[in-house]
Amino acid sequence: xxxxxxSKILKARKIVVDKALNEILPKQVAAPKKLHKxxxxxxxxxGKRIRPILAIESCFCCGGKIRDVLRAACAIELVxxxxxxxxxxxxxDDDDYRRGKWTCHKKFDEATAILAGDGLLSLAFETLxxxxxxxxxxxxIRELTASTGSMGMxxxxxxxxxxxxxxxxxxxxNYINLRKTGALIKAALKIGAIAAGADSKKIKTMGEFGKxxxxxxxxIDDILDxxxxxxxxxxxxxxxxxxxxxxxxxxxLSIFSGKAGNLRAIADYLVERKx
Amino acid sequence: xxxxxxSKILKARKIVVDKALNEILPKQVAAPKKLHKxxxxxxxxxGKRIRPILAIESCFCCGGKIRDVLRAACAIELVxxxxxxxxxxxxxDDDDYRRGKWTCHKKFDEATAILAGDGLLSLAFETLxxxxxxxxxxxxIRELTASTGSMGMxxxxxxxxxxxxxxxxxxxxNYINLRKTGALIKAALKIGAIAAGADSKKIKTMGEFGKxxxxxxxxIDDILDxxxxxxxxxxxxxxxxxxxxxxxxxxxLSIFSGKAGNLRAIADYLVERKx
Numbered sequence: 001x002x003x004x005x006x007s008k009i010l011k012a013r014k015i016v017v018d019k020a021l022n023e024i025l026p027k028q029v030a031a032p033k034k035l036h037k038x039x040x041x042x043x044x045x046x047g048k049r050i051r052p053i054l055a056i057e058s059c060f061c062c063g064g065k066i067r068d069v070l071r072a073a074c075a076i077e078l079v080x081x082x083x084x085x086x087x088x089x090x091x092x093d094d095d096d097y098r099r100g101k102w103t104c105h106k107k108f109d110e111a112t113a114i115l116a117g118d119g120l121l122s123l124a125f126e127t128l129x130x131x132x133x134x135x136x137x138x139x140x141i142r143e144l145t146a147s148t149g150s151m152g153m154x155x156x157x158x159x160x161x162x163x164x165x166x167x168x169x170x171x172x173x174n175y176i177n178l179r180k181t182g183a184l185i186k187a188a189l190k191i192g193a194i195a196a197g198a199d200s201k202k203i204k205t206m207g208e209f210g211k212x213x214x215x216x217x218x219x220i221d222d223i224l225d226x227x228x229x230x231x232x233x234x235x236x237x238x239x240x241x242x243x244x245x246x247x248x249x250x251x252x253l254s255i256f257s258g259k260a261g262n263l264r265a266i267a268d269y270l271v272e273r274k275x
Numbered sequence: 276x277x278x279x280x281x282s283k284i285l286k287a288r289k290i291v292v293d294k295a296l297n298e299i300l301p302k303q304v305a306a307p308k309k310l311h312k313x314x315x316x317x318x319x320x321x322g323k324r325i326r327p328i329l330a331i332e333s334c335f336c337c338g339g340k341i342r343d344v345l346r347a348a349c350a351i352e353l354v355x356x357x358x359x360x361x362x363x364x365x366x367x368d369d370d371d372y373r374r375g376k377w378t379c380h381k382k383f384d385e386a387t388a389i390l391a392g393d394g395l396l397s398l399a400f401e402t403l404x405x406x407x408x409x410x411x412x413x414x415x416i417r418e419l420t421a422s423t424g425s426m427g428m429x430x431x432x433x434x435x436x437x438x439x440x441x442x443x444x445x446x447x448x449n450y451i452n453l454r455k456t457g458a459l460i461k462a463a464l465k466i467g468a469i470a471a472g473a474d475s476k477k478i479k480t481m482g483e484f485g486k487x488x489x490x491x492x493x494x495i496d497d498i499l500d501x502x503x504x505x506x507x508x509x510x511x512x513x514x515x516x517x518x519x520x521x522x523x524x525x526x527x528l529s530i531f532s533g534k535a536g537n538l539r540a541i542a543d544y545l546v547e548r549k550x
Contacts, residue, residue, distance in 0.1 A: 026425055031450075035425050035433040086393060091385035110366035111436045114389065118361060119425035121393065125400045126420035134409035141416060145401035150301055150310050150394035158310040161386045175306075 001265040003272070009262060010269070013053045016066065018044070020074050024127055038108045038116035039123075043081050046099040050217075050270070051076045051188040057262045058192025058206050061253075069195040071127050072140050076188050078124035079148050083157065083184075085117040092161055121148070132195075139194050147187035156180030173228050181221070182214035205255055212249035213267050216242040220271055246271045276540040278547070284537060285544070288328045291341065293319070295349050299402055313383045313391035314398075318356050321374040325492075325545070326351045326463040332537045333467025333481050336528075344470040346402050347415050351463050353399035354423050358432065358459075360392040367436055396423070407470075414469050422462035431455030448503050456496070457489030480530055487524035488542050491517040495546055521546045 021043055026036045052073035059069035088095040088103040089110065096106050105113035128141045146152060156179025163172060189210030193203040219242040222229035229238045246267050253260040296318055301311045327348035334344035363370040363378040364385065371381050380388035403416045421427060431454025438447060464485030468478040494517040497504035504513045521542050528535040 030426070032425070032430045032433045032437070034437065035430060039425065082393075086389055089386075089389065091389065111364075112433065114361055114364065114366065115425075115429050115433045115436075118357075118392075118396065119429045121396055122420050122424040122429060125416060126424060129413050129417035129420065134413045138404050138409045138412050141400060142404035145397050145404065149397035149401060150307070150314065150390075151305070154390050154394045154397060155307050155310060158307045158387065158390045161390075162307070162309065 001261060003269060006262070006265040006269050010048070010053060010266070013056055014049045016070070017049045017052045017056075017073060017077065020070050021077060024071070024074050024078075024123070026123075034108065034112055035115055035119060038104055038112045039119050041107060042085050042104045042116060043078070043120070045101050047077065047081070049077060051080055051184060054185065054210070054213075054263075054266065055188040055192040055195070057266060058189045059196045060192075061256050061259050061263055062193045062196035062198035062202050062206075064192070064196025064198075068132065068197075069192055071131055072144075072191050072195050073188075075124040075127040075140075075144060076184065076191060078120045078127065079144065079153075080184060082117045082120040082124070083153055085113050085120070087157060089113060092157070133197075136194060136197065140191055143187055143190055143194060147183040152179055152183040152187075156183065168228055168232075170232060173232055177215060177218040177229075178211075181218040182211060185214035185217060186210035202255070205252060208252045209249045209263065209267075212245045212252065213270060216245040216249065216267070216271050219245070220273065224275070242271050276536060278544060281537070281540040281544050285323070285328060285541070288331055289324045291345070292324045292327045292331075292348060292352065295345050296352060299346070299349050299353075299398070301398075309383065309387055310390055310394060313379055313387045314394050316382060317360050317379045317391060318353070318395070320376050322352065322356070324352060326355055326459060329460065329485070329488075329538075329541065330463040330467040330470070332541060333464045334471045335467075336531050336534050336538055337468045337471035337473035337477050337481075339467070339471025339473075343407065343472075344467055346406055347419075347466050347470050348463075350399040350402040350415075350419060351459065351466060353395045353402065354419065354428075355459060357392040357395040357399070358428055360388050360395070362432060364388060367432070408472075411469060411472065415466055418462055418465055418469060422458040427454055427458040427462075431458065443503055443507075445507060448507055452490060452493040452504075453486075456493040457486060460489035460492060461485035477530070480527060483527045484524045484538065484542075487520045487527065488545060491520040491524065491542070491546050494520070495548065499550070517546050 025040055025043060028037050028040055030036055055073040055076055056069055085104045087093050088098060089105055095103050104116055125141055128137055148154060156176050160176045160180055186207050189206040190203050193206040219229045219238050223235060223238050233241055249267050250264045253263060300315055300318060303312050303315055305311050330348040330351055331344055360379045362368050363373060364380055370378050372378060379391055400416055403412055423429060431451050435451045435455055461482055464481040465478050468481040494504045494513050498510060498513050508516055524542050525539045528538060
C-alpha cells in the first residue's frame with residue numbers, strides 16, 4: 001500500500017474517533033466546568049489517535065465492525081491522554097508544552113491537571129461498561145486495566161522517572177519501553193481482536209504484532225527527540241532496530257493473510273513517520 | 276444493638292477486608308518495588324475500612340455471601356485510598372500527615388505518590404474483572420466508575436479545591452459533600468446490593484440509605500476537624516443535622532426489616548464516633 005493511501009485511511013479513522021470521543025466526554029458546560037474543560041483540552045490537543053486506530057484495524061482484521069470496537073478504541077485514547085497529562089506534571093517530566101500547546105497544568109493549574117488525568121482514567125473504564133456483550137466487556141476492561149496499571153504503563157513511568165538523567169542499562173531501557181509505550185499499543189491490538197470476538201490464537205497474534213510495533217514506535221520517538229534509544233544504539237543502529245521490529249511485526253500477521261493489509265501499512269507508516 | 280457489639284463486628288470485618296486487600300495488592304517485592312511499596316504503605320496506613328464494610332453488610336442484608344462482595348468491597352477501598360493520596364498532594368490539600376503517619380508524597384516523593392494513586396485506581400477496576408457473573412461485574416464497574424469520576428468524587432474534589440479558603444454557599448457545600456465523600460459511600464451500599472444480585476428496588480433503597488449516612492458522615496468529619504459544616508451550621512446545629520440524616524437513613528431501610536440491624540447500628544456508630 002502506498003503511504004498516501006494509508007495517510008488517507010488514518011485521517012478518515014481519526015475523524016470517526018474524534019467524533020466518538022466528543023460524545024463520550026462530558027460536555028464543557030457540565031459541572032464542574034473547569035475539570036471538564038481541562039479533560040477536553042487535553043484530549044483534543046492534536047493527538048494522531050494511533051492507538052484507537054490500531055484497535056479499529058485489529059477489529060476489522062478479525063472480522064469485527066466499527067460498532068464493536070469504537071467505544072473501546074476511545075477508552076484507550078482516554079487512558080493515553082491521562083498518562084500524558086500526569087507525565088507532564090512538574091514532579092514528573094515537568095513539560096510546559098506538548099504538540100506546540102500548553103500542557104494541562106500550564107493551561108489550567110496543577111491540581112486541575114492531576115484531577116483531569118484521574119477523571120479521564122475513570123471515564124475510560126466507565127466507557128467500557130456500556131454496549132455489547134458483558135463477557136466481552138469484562139475481558140476488555142481486564143486487558144486495559146492490566147496494561148495501564150502498576151505492572152504496565154504506570155509501572156513503566158515510575159521506573160522511567162526513577163532513572164531520569166541516569167544511564168540506563170539495556171535491560172532497564174527495555175523494561176521501560178515495553179511498559180511505558182509498549183503496553184498500551186499492545187493492548188490496543190488485543191482489544192481490537194477481543195472486541196471482534198476473536199479466538200485466543202488471534203488475540204495472542206495481535207498482541208505479538210503490537211509488542212513489536214510498540215518497540216519500533218518507541219525507538220522512532222527516541223530518534224525524533226534524541227532519546228534513550230539513540231544514546232544506546234546510535235541513530236543508524238536505532239533505525240535498523242526499528243525496521244527489524246517492524247518486519248518482525250508484519251511477519252507475525254501471516255495467519256491473517258490479505259486481511260491485515262492496513263495493519264502492515266500502518267506498521268510501515270509508523271517507522272517512516274517524521275513527527 | 277449495643278455499641279460494643281457493633282465495634283466487634285466492625286473489627287472482625289476489617290480483618291477479612293485487610294486480608295483480601297493484602298492478596299489483591301501486588302507484592303512489595305514485585306517490580307517496580309518503590310511503586311508497590313507506596314501503594315501498600317497508603318492502603319495499610321490505618322484505615323477503618325468503613326466503605327468496604329458497608330458494602331459487605333449491604334450484600335448480607337440483600338441475601339448475598341462474603342464471596343459475592345469481598346473483591347468489590349476491596350475495590351472501593353482502593354479507590355478511597357487513591358483519593359486520599361491525591362487529595363494530600365502539595366498542589367491540593369498539601370498535607371504532611373494522615374492518621375498520624377507521613378502522607379504518601381512525604382514518605383516517598385511526589386511523582387511516586389501520583390503514580391501510586393493512579394496505580395490503585397487502575398487496580399480497583401481490574402479487581403472487579405475477576406470472579407462471579409459477567410453481567411454483575413459490568414454493573415459493579417459502572418457503579419464504581421460513575422461514582423469515582425468527574426461527575427462524582429473527582430468532581431467534588433475539584434470544586435472543593437476551587438473554593439479552598441473561600442466562604443461556600445450551602446448549595447456549593449452540598450455539591451461538594453454529596454460527591455467528595457457521599458458518592459463513594461453511596462456506591463459502597465449499592466455495590467453490596469448489586470453483588471448480591473438484588474433487584475433494582477433494593478439497590479435503590481441501599482443508595483438512599485448510603486446518601487443519607489454519607490451526608491451525616493461528612494458532617495461528623497467536619498465536626499471532628501472543625502470543617503465547613505461547623506462554620507455553616509454551628510457545632511450543635513451540625514450534630515442535629517447529622518442525627519436527622521442518620522434517622523432518615525435508618526427509616527429508609529424499612530423494606531429490609533430485621534435483616535438491616537447491622538446497617539442501622541453502623542449508621543448510629545458513625546454519627547457517635549470520636550475519630
